[in-house]
Amino acid sequence: xxxxxxxxxxxxxxxxxxxxxxxxxxxxxxxxxxxxxxxxxxxxxxxxxxxxxxxxxxxxxxxxxxxxxxxxxxxxxxxxxxxxxxxxxxxxxxxxxxxxxxxxxxxxxxxxxxxxxxxxxxxxxxxxxxxxxxxxxxxxxxxxxxxxxxxxxxxxxxxxxxxxxxxxxxxxxxxxxxxxxxxxxxxxxxxxxxxxxxxxxxxxxxxxxxxxxxxxxxxxxxxxxxxxxxxxxxxxxxxxxxxxxxxxxxxxxxxxxxxxxxxxxxxxxxxxxxxxxxxxxxxxxxxxxxxxxxxxxxxxxxxxxxxxxxxxxxxxxxxxxxxxxxxxxxxxxxxxxxxxxxxxxxxxxxxxxxxxxxxxxxxxxxxxxxxxxxxxxxxxxxxxxxxxxxxxxxxxxxxxxxxxxxxxxxxxxxxxxxxxxxxxxxxxxxxxxxxxxxxxxxxxxxxxxxxxxxxxxxxxxxxxxxxxxxxxxxxxxxxxxxxxxxxxxxxxxxxx
Numbered sequence: 001x002x003x004x005x006x007x008x009x010x011x012x013x014x015x016x017x018x019x020x021x022x023x024x025x026x027x028x029x030x031x032x033x034x035x036x037x038x039x040x041x042x043x044x045x046x047x048x049x050x051x052x053x054x055x056x057x058x059x060x061x062x063x064x065x066x067x068x069x070x071x072x073x074x075x076x077x078x079x080x081x082x083x084x085x086x087x088x089x090x091x092x093x094x095x096x097x098x099x100x101x102x103x104x105x106x107x108x109x110x111x112x113x114x115x116x117x118x119x120x121x122x123x124x125x126x127x128x129x130x131x132x133x134x135x136x137x138x139x140x141x142x143x144x145x146x147x148x149x150x151x152x153x154x155x156x157x158x159x160x161x162x163x164x165x166x167x168x169x170x171x172x173x174x175x176x177x178x179x180x181x182x183x184x185x186x187x188x189x190x191x192x193x194x195x196x197x198x199x200x201x202x203x204x205x206x207x208x209x210x211x212x213x214x215x216x217x218x219x220x221x222x223x224x225x226x227x228x229x230x231x232x233x234x235x236x237x238x239x240x241x242x243x244x245x246x247x248x249x250x251x252x253x254x255x256x257x258x259x260x261x262x263x264x265x266x267x268x269x270x271x272x273x274x275x276x277x278x279x280x281x282x283x284x285x286x287x288x289x290x291x292x293x294x295x296x297x298x299x300x301x302x303x304x305x306x307x308x309x310x311x312x313x314x315x316x317x318x319x320x321x322x323x324x325x326x327x328x329x330x331x332x333x334x335x336x337x338x339x340x341x342x343x344x345x346x347x348x349x350x351x352x353x354x355x356x357x358x359x360x361x362x363x364x365x366x367x368x369x370x371x372x373x374x375x376x377x378x379x380x381x382x383x384x385x386x387x388x389x390x391x392x393x394x395x396x397x398x399x400x401x402x403x404x405x406x407x408x409x410x411x412x413x414x415x416x417x418x419x420x421x422x423x424x425x426x427x428x429x430x431x432x433x434x435x436x437x438x439x440x441x442x443x444x445x446x447x448x449x450x451x452x453x454x455x456x457x458x459x460x461x462x463x464x465x466x467x468x469x470x471x472x473x474x475x476x477x478x479x480x481x482x483x484x485x486x487x488x489x490x491x492x493x494x495x496x
Contacts, residue, residue, distance in 0.1 A: 042142035043072045044488040049079075053131060057088070061122045062104065064139055066113040067488035073112050075119070076141075077104040079134040083127055090123030102134075116433075116484045155213075155253040157305035158363050160389045164494070165363070165420045165449065168305075172494045175253055175308070175422055175449035176486060177214035178207070178466065181456050183240065184218035184259035187232050188279050193239045197456065198470055204250045206472035207455070211486045215252055216424065216451045217243065218259035218313065221285075221293045222278040228262070230278070241300060248306045255365065255424070255451065256297060257310035258351075262286050263343040265320070276343075283317045284345040287335060291346055291354040302360035309364050310393055310424060311351040314371040317341065325377070328369050333381040349383040356386060365393040365422055372424065373400040375415050382419075392416075393424035397464075398435040408442055416446055423450035427464030433481025440485055447494045452482050 044067040052059045066072055077093075080100045087097040093104045110119045136143070156167040164172045182195035197203070207215065219240065226233025244254045263286040264276035273280035294311065301307045318328025320340025331338035335347030348366050355364065364385065368375040372395035382390065392415055396403070402411055415421055423443060428435040436452070443450050458465045460475040467479055474480045 041072065041074075042140045043067075045139045045142065046487055047077065047079075047137040047139065049133065049137070051131070051133075056128065057124060057126045058085075058131060059122060059124050061120060063118050063120045064113065065118040065484065065487075066115060067484045071112055071114045071117075075106050075111065075113060075139055077121075077137065077139050078102065079137045081134060082132050083130050085125045085127040085131065088124040088126055090121065092119070093121035095121070095123050116481055153251050155248045155251050155306040158253065158308065159305065159361075160363055160391055160420055163417055163419055164447070165391060165422075171492060172447070174447065174489075174491045174494070175214035175255070175451065176489055176491050177212040177216070177252070177451050178210075178455040179216040179218065179257075179425060179451055179453045181218055181454045183223075184220045184257075185279075187220055187223035187236060188230060188260075188277070193236065194243075195456070199239075199243045199246070201246070201250075203470055204246055204252070206470070207252065208250060209472060210483050211489065213252060213491045214255060214449070214451060215247055215455070216255040216257055216310065218257045219293075219297075220278050221258060221261045221289050224293055224296060225289060227289065228277060237296070237300065244301065244304075244307060248304065253306050253308065255308045255310050255422075256301070257313050257424075258285060258290065258293060259313045261293075261312075262289050263341070263345075265341060265343070281314060283320055283341060284315055284331060284335070284338060284347075285312045285351065287344040287346045287350065291350055294351050294354040295358055298355040298358040298360035298362070301362065302358055305362055307362055308391075309355060309360075309362050311348060311355075311364060311366055314367060314395060314425075315369060316371050317345070318369050325369060325374070329377045329381045332369060333383060347383075348381075352383045352385050352390070361387055361389065364390045365424060366390060367393040367395060367424060370401065371395060373397075373402050375402075375421075376411055378415060379418055391420040391422050393422050395425040396423050396439055397426060398428035403435070405438065405442060408439075413446060416448060421446075421448050423448060425453045426450060427453045428478070429463045431460040431463055431465070431475060432477045436478065437481060437485070440482075444489070 046065040046067055048063040050061050062077060064075055064077055079102055087095055093107055096103050104121055113119055156173060158165055158167060158173060167173050182197060186192055186195040222228050222230040223232030223236045247254050260278040260280060261282050262276060262278050263282045265273055265282055273282055315332055317331040317338050318325050321327040327339050331345060333347050333349055335345040335350050338345050352364060368378045372393060375392060375394050378392055394412060412421060426436065426439055440450060452466060453464045455466055457467050457469045460478060465475055466482055467473060468475055474483045
């Protein structure tokens, strides 16, 4: 997407603790059904546990969240204390205690948890000595510390193997996360480097609280190179390197995306981007600076294969040739003088060659035509890569031409059977989550990666804004839905 619709990027925050002993459990799992209770089936769950401690006693609140896509009926929560905590009385559920083990079952009126919803219950306890948080939460017999691994080590090095993205040891892996916009525009709009948003450890912790494992960072060609009076150059490059290093150290893969580029698009059909400078989305990368940009980026990050290169955001050269897709795909791959474009373009082959000439072995991503939504001739025009380390980047918004499951089945699934497909951007044209829910469910079933737009607190009025603030407070609907979905996912899980 271009800034014309408010580029989509997302952020996350750690849940705030309540009181001196406040603590939170954020996990997801699917397990076996609770023995002897056919209604109380296990489901993808999260338990949030907070306390208000006054020294000799405390109040505890538990929130049981349903992270799945369908409602569940009947829930039983169990957990254990390590000390002498003793139940006094509870509410909003049936509380009992046997030894150190606490059991809470639903009341008659709160037994159903809708998809993406939660129920809360509370109780008072007495104690003396220490009051450590419980660690063994389970709902309907399934441990809520289940299959999602903590993001507590460096991000894995990645490569393409067949139609999978895999880690260095060959384990299949999916890029699941968000885009974090501003590196493409703030530098040329007098807004500094990151549009006033934080890029510190707290901001990364917010992302980790959403179970984000990948962040796409859009960049500006002229800012990276420091050309044409752009307030960038060395300072811009260092800021990008510092943010990438922080994310990777925290277990988050980074996708660096060439988003805004130079090139006077003044002779084609009327569109939103006429300025020759890198202040908006152009139909194709330019031969003047884009290969130079990728030479610099590849040199900076070669040897770090936790970083992926998305070579150009949302090509649309075919509209300059009156929607001639044959000419569009030729321009896409080969560049040169393209019909309707007044600047010499760099084709995808030129950009692949620029990266590989540096010795960088990083995985590459390439979008298709029609703002990366049309992927039908992607395989036929795939550039030659001596490392065969290229994934397809598909953008899938509710307002795109290919926005129905029938199109995904006929156009995208055949591609995904040949190469990895990353949904490099997706969202919908309102602040709901219905279209996005259908898309991520379909993507999960097809082992695809996906990166939602956007982790920026721009206010969700027309869609594709995930957070209300840099602490990662989710926007109702879209943010809450995507956060719940991410918390139910494991990037190492594959189904086919």
